[in-house]
Amino acid sequence: MRKPPDGCRYWELDRITFHAHPMVDYQTKFVKSKRKTLLLKWFLLLLLFASTIGVPFMVAVDGQRYPDLTVAPIFWSIAGLFWIPLAAEYWRQTTVVQLAETYFTVKKFAQRAKRFDYSDILTYNERLDFGRGDRFNVLTVYLSNDFFIIKSNEFDEYELLKADLLTYAQPTAYQKVMTPAERNRLRWMIGGLALFIVANIAFAYLAHDPANPNPARLVTVTDLVDKVHEDRPKGFLKGVTFSLQTYPAFSFYVSRRDYDVHLDGLKASIRLQQPIELLIRESDYRKKIRKTEPLTFGDKFSNYKLIMAFGVRQADSVRLRTPRPVYEPTHTNPGQRTFLLSVLLLFCWTGWVYVDRHKILRAN
Numbered sequence: 096m097r098k099p100p101d102g103c104r105y106w107e108l109d110r111i112t113f114h115a116h117p118m119v120d121y122q123t124k125f126v127k128s129k130r131k132t133l134l135l136k137w138f139l140l141l142l143l144f145a146s147t148i149g150v151p152f153m154v155a156v157d158g159q160r161y162p163d164l165t166v167a168p169i170f171w172s173i174a175g176l177f178w179i180p181l182a183a184e185y186w187r188q189t190t191v192v193q194l195a196e197t198y199f200t201v202k203k204f205a206q207r208a209k210r211f212d213y214s215d216i217l218t219y220n221e222r223l224d225f226g227r228g229d230r231f232n233v234l235t236v237y238l239s240n241d242f243f244i245i246k247s248n249e250f251d252e253y254e255l256l257k258a259d260l261l262t263y264a265q266p267t268a269y270q271k272v273m274t275p276a277e278r279n280r281l282r283w284m285i286g287g288l289a290l291f292i293v294a295n296i297a298f299a300y301l302a303h304d305p306a307n308p309n310p311a312r313l314v315t316v317t318d319l320v321d322k323v324h325e326d327r328p329k330g331f332l333k334g335v336t337f338s339l340q341t342y343p344a345f346s347f348y349v350s351r352r353d354y355d356v357h358l359d360g361l362k363a364s365i366r367l368q369q370p371i372e373l374l375i376r377e378s379d380y381r382k383k384i385r386k387t388e389p390l391t392f393g394d395k396f397s398n399y400k401l402i403m404a405f406g407v408r409q410a411d412s413v414r415l416r417t418p419r420p421v422y423e424p425t426h427t428n429p430g431q432r433t434f435l436l437s438v439l440l441l442f443c444w445t446g447w448v449y450v451d452r453h454k455i456l457r458a459n
Contacts, residue, residue: 124194126256128249133190136204140185147174160344161395164302165427168295172439175288179446183281189243194259201243215239216260218267235269236260240456242272273453281450289443292436299432302393303425310420312377313405316384318342320371320409323362335361337373337404342384347373347404353417364413374406374416378423393426 148171155167191202202208215238224233224246231248234257247253273281318339326333326348335358337347351358365371379402381388390399403424406416 123196124255124259126192126194126250126252128188128190129251132249136185136188143178143181147171147178158344158346159398159400161399163398163400164298164396165398168291168298169432169435172288172292172295172436175284175291176439176442176446179281179284179288182284183277186277186280187244188249189245192245192256192260194256199260203243209241211238211241213260213262215241216264219261219264220267220269221257222269236264237267237270237272238456241274242456271453272456273450274456278450278453278455282447285443285446285450289440292439292443296429296433296436298396299427299429302391302397303427303429304391304393304423306425307423309422311423313374313421314377314380315406316342316347316373316375316380317370320365320367320369323365323367325362332357332359334358337365337371337407339371339373345383345400345402347375347402349404349407349415353403353405353419353421354415355418356415361407361413361415365409366412369409371413372406372408373404374408375402375404376421376423379403393424397424397426 151167151170155163185204186206188204189201190204191200191208193200193208198210198212200208200210216236217239218237220235220237222233222235224231226248229248231246232253234245234247234253236243236245245253245256250256316339318341320337321340321343322336322338324336324338326336332351334348334350337349339345339347349358349361378388382390382394383399383402405421408414408416
C-alpha cells in the first residue's frame with residue numbers, strides 16, 4: 096500500500112481509491128446586541144404605547160355606552176407623528192449577526208433574519224455619533240440590495256464584526272438609503288395616518304349640531320348623591336362632578352365658567368346619600384334619561400356620559416343656579432378642529448417627501 100499524501104487518507108480496494116479530505120472546522124459565531132439595551136428598547140416602546148395609545152383609549156371608553164371621540168383621536172393623530180419616525184429608527188437597528196464560513200445573517204429589530212453572502216457587501220461607512228452623553232461609532236454596511244447598522248455602544252464585539260465583515264469592503268461617504276420594503280412600509284404608515292386624520296376631520300362635521308339661537312329649556316332631576324368629585328387639573332378648580340344613585344352611567348357636571356360665584360366650597364357643602372336637585376337641559380333628560388327622543392351622532396360620540404348641570408340645590412345648605420342663558424350643545428368646533436388637523440396633514444406630506452429623498456437599494 097502506498098503512503099497516503101499529507102493531510103489525506105486513502106484506501107485501495109479493487110483498484111478504486113477513496114480519498115477523505117480533512118474538514119475545515121469553522122465555528123459559527125452569533126454576535127448579539129447587549130441584552131440590557133434590547134430590554135430597554137422594548138420597555139420604552141411599551142411605555143410609549145401605554146401613554147399614547149392605551150391611556151387615551153381607556154379614557155375614551157371608561158364608563159361610556161358609546162366611545163368618546165372628541166379628544167382621543169386627536170391625541171392619536173399627534174402621537175402618530177412620533178410613532179412613525181420612531182418605528183423607522185428602530186427597524187434600522189441590528190440586534191443579531193450570525194457569521195458563518197461562506198455567508199452571514201442579519202436580524203434587525205422585530206424583523207426576521209436575512210441571509211447574505213460576503214460578496215454582497217459593497218462598501219461601508221463608519222462615523223462618530225453622540226447619545227446620552229456618550230460617544231460611539233456607528234457602522235453602516237451597504238450591500239447590493241440592503242444595508243444594516245451596527246453601533247459600538249450596543250455590541251461588545253463591535254471590532255470583531257468589523258474585522259470579519261469588512262475584509263474586502265471599501266469605505267464610502269455616508270448616505271441615506273432605504274430598501275423598497277422599508278419605503279413601502281413607511282408609505283403605508285404615513286398614508287394610513289393621513290386617512291385617519293381626514294376621518295377625524297369628517298367626525299367633527301358629522302358630530303356637530305347647528306347652533307340654536309333660542310335658550311334651552313331646563314328640567315329638574317332629583318336623586319340621592321352617591322359621589323362628589325372636584326375637577327382640579329394642576330390645582331385649579333374647573334368644576335364639580337356629581338354621581339347619582341339612580342343614574343350611575345352618567346356624570347352630572349357643574350362647570351365653573353357657567354357661574355359667577357366660586358365653586359371651591361361646593362363639594363364640602365354637599366351631604367352624601369341625601370336628596371339633591373340638579374337642573375339640566377330638557378333635551379338631555381329626554382334623550383339620555385327618559386330615552387324618549389333619539390340621540391344624534393354628536394350625542395353618542397361626544398362624551399355621552401356627561402350631562403351638564405346648571406343649577407344645584409340640596410335642602411337649605413346649597414342653592415346655586417347659573418345666571419346666564421343656556422343653549423343646546425353643538426358638541427364640536429369643526430373649523431378649529433379642521434385647522435389643527437390640517438397642520439398634521441402638512442407634517443404627513445413632509446414625511447412622505449422625506450422618505451422619497453432616500454436612495455432606494457434594489458437588486459441588480
